[in-house]
Amino acid sequence: MSSETAEKLVLIKKAITIVFITLLLLWTAVQVQSILICTFIAIILASAIAPAAEILEKRKVPRTVTVIGLYILIAIVYVVLAISLIPVIKEQAQQLFSVIPQYLKQILESLDKIQNFAGNYAGPDAADAVNHMDYATMAKELGTKAVGKTINITQDVFEALLNGVFILFLTSYFVIEADKMWPQLLLWLPEYRREKVATLIRPLELRLGGYVRGQVLVSVAVAIILGTGLTLLQVKYSLILGLIAGLMNVVPFVGSIITCVFSIVVAANQSPMLGLATLGLFAFEQWLESNFIVPHLIGKNVDLHPLIVLFSLLIGGTLFGLPGAIIAVPLASAILFLAREFYFKSINPDSTPPE
Numbered sequence: 001m002s003s004e005t006a007e008k009l010v011l012i013k014k015a016i017t018i019v020f021i022t023l024l025l026l027w028t029a030v031q032v033q034s035i036l037i038c039t040f041i042a043i044i045l046a047s048a049i050a051p052a053a054e055i056l057e058k059r060k061v062p063r064t065v066t067v068i069g070l071y072i073l074i075a076i077v078y079v080v081l082a083i084s085l086i087p088v089i090k091e092q093a094q095q096l097f098s099v100i101p102q103y104l105k106q107i108l109e110s111l112d113k114i115q116n117f118a119g120n121y122a123g124p125d126a127a128d129a130v131n132h133m134d135y136a137t138m139a140k141e142l143g144t145k146a147v148g149k150t151i152n153i154t155q156d157v158f159e160a161l162l163n164g165v166f167i168l169f170l171t172s173y174f175v176i177e178a179d180k181m182w183p184q185l186l187l188w189l190p191e192y193r194r195e196k197v198a199t200l201i202r203p204l205e206l207r208l209g210g211y212v213r214g215q216v217l218v219s220v221a222v223a224i225i226l227g228t229g230l231t232l233l234q235v236k237y238s239l240i241l242g243l244i245a246g247l248m249n250v251v252p253f254v255g256s257i258i259t260c261v262f263s264i265v266v267a268a269n270q271s272p273m274l275g276l277a278t279l280g281l282f283a284f285e286q287w288l289e290s291n292f293i294v295p296h297l298i299g300k301n302v303d304l305h306p307l308i309v310l311f312s313l314l315i316g317g318t319l320f321g322l323p324g325a326i327i328a329v330p331l332a333s334a335i336l337f338l339a340r341e342f343y344f345k346s347i348n349p350d351s352t353p354p355e
Contacts, residue, residue: 037323038163042170044330047209049175063176071168200341207337211330217297219249222289226259229281233274235267251313251325256286308332 029036053066174181182201186194227242235241241263248255260282268275304312309329316328 033320034163034323037320037327038167039170040327040331041323042167042174044208044212044327045167045171046174046178047205047207048212049171050178050205050209053175063178064172067172067175196341200338204334204337207333208330211333214294214297215250218289218293219246221293221297222246222249222285225285225288226263226281229285230263230267230278233267233277233281235263235274235278236270237266241266251322256282304329304333304336308336 049067049070052070053063056066057063182198186198189197223242223246226245227239230238230241241259245256245259245263248259260279263282264275264278267278309332312328312332313325316324316326316331318324320327
């Protein structure tokens with residue numbers, strides 16, 4: 001066997017080995033996706049907490065005390081908010097849920113009119129098919145499915161609680177043991193890579209942590225602006241709608257669209273003009289958020305192009321559902337940062353990485 005043939009066989013074996021290992025890692029990642037998602041969420045939260053822990057550590061406050069104190073402070077804030085707002089939110093939520101079937105019926109009736117209009121242009125057969133659609137049956141099927149989903153609610157809540165405890169534990173561990181953990185992890189890298197990776201830990205931490213801190217503030221600002229605006233417009237259930245808008249804002253684009261549509265339906269049920277005013281309020285809030293709130297609270301150093309945000313949400317949501325959509329944007333930010341440092345700068349040493 002010639003040396004050239006032997007080299008080709010070695011390359012083929014290496015390629016097969018790499019493909020096999022890659023497929024094995026992907027299969028393993030799919031099997032433990034829940035653990036991986038929880039771990040990444042913990043890394044993001046730890047990155048957000050780390051600066052405060054470092055500042056207090058310089059003042060002789062142990063990191064363990066900082067983490068426990070922060071958890072207690074957050075719990076107190078939630079308790080105070082719950083005591084203050086739960087009675088009003090509960091009342092508005094009960095009223096809102098009681099009229100959801102009515103709103104659903106109105107939406108279906110609107111769809112019926114649109115489809116009848118479209119059926120008239122599509123031909124008599126299409127119009128007849130549209131006219132014979134039983135929307136009452138559709139609503140009943142939706143209700144049946146909703147009831148079926150609630151059967152597993154105990155299991156889902158229990159799993160969510162376990163994941164929450166796991167995330168809090170990992171977050172605490174990452175913050176408290178960061179000084180010892182990173183040097184040990186760097187030992188697994190080739191020596192010529194350690195210094196480069198070590199210099200990227202802090203910028204990456206600031207990027208992820210800055211995104212989390214900024215996104216929390218953005219969500220609070222969105223909830224206040226929309227809650228206040230809907231209240232001034234005298235839209236029903238304004239407080240619960242503002243709260244939903246803030247909570248849904250953790251998923252960019254999608255959360256805003258869902259909240260906007262639902263709020264317009266509620267407002268239009270009171271009057272068409274109020275529906276238009278609500279649409280204007282959401283448009284103003286989006287303009288304010290894009291041009292002032294996000295740049296100031298999140299900053300340009302962790303801002304991403306809207307297309308990157310959209311594609312990351314689609315990929316994360318498709319692969320892992322809601323948890324994937326939540327972690328998609330910070331994960332995309334981290335991947336883009338590492339790609340710039342390890343790939344773009346290596347092939348363009350004298351150029352500025354593109355935004």
